[in-house]
Amino acid sequence: MTQRTLIGLAAFGSLAILLGAFGFQYIGGYPPCAMCLWQRWPHAAAILLGAVGVMFPSAIIAWLGALAAAVTSGIGVYHAGVEQKLWQGPTSCTGSADALSGMNATDLLSLDGPTGVVMCDAIVWDLFGITMAGYNAIFSALFCLIWIAAARAKH
Numbered sequence: 749m750t751q752r753t754l755i756g757l758a759a760f761g762s763l764a765i766l767l768g769a770f771g772f773q774y775i776g777g778y779p780p781c782a783m784c785l786w787q788r789w790p791h792a793a794a795i796l797l798g799a800v801g802v803m804f805p806s807a808i809i810a811w812l813g814a815l816a817a818a819v820t821s822g823i824g825v826y827h828a829g830v831e832q833k834l835w836q837g838p839t840s841c842t843g844s845a846d847a848l849s850g851m852n853a854t855d856l857l858s859l860d861g862p863t864g865v866v867m868c869d870a871i872v873w874d875l876f877g878i879t880m881a882g883y884n885a886i887f888s889a890l891f892c893l894i895w896i897a898a899a900r901a902k903h
Contacts, residue, residue, distance in 0.1 A: 751805040754898035758813055759798020761891040762791040778873055781866040782841040783827040787884050790820035807899045814895035817888045824885030831871050831879050841868035
């Protein structure tokens with residue numbers, strides 16, 4: 749395959765992942781947590797790099813695309829580990845009832861806090877035991893390999 753084709757394929761993969769995430773959010777009713785949103789930004793960068801790389805193929809564009817895919821894959825691995833309770837996630841979007849232990853009734857009834865906060869350590873959907881974050885990690889790692897193949901390919 750040509751560099752242009754591989755770049756287009758990798759960018760299309762990120763587009764599919766991002767459209768899937770928006771589908772889960774707006775059609776499926778699964779609002780994203782903070783870490784889910786973190787995983788979207790590198791996909792957006794990969795899509796933009798892909799658009800440029802299809803018009804002007806270059807190894808530099810492909811290596812930047814590989815970096816974007818590697819970053820979102822890494823965030824996906826981290827997020828999946830947080831969901832599986834393998835390690836602690838950011839305190840801003842993880843926790844349990846223990847976090848409420850120091851609060852009084854006024855704190856608990858306050859309307860000043862955030863509403864609709866989705867916890868990053870809650871598994872809201874999975875397929876075959878793999879969560880959305882896990883699928884993002886897997887597919888993004890594959891996209892990273894495609895970007896690397898594009899970086900090494902001829903125009």
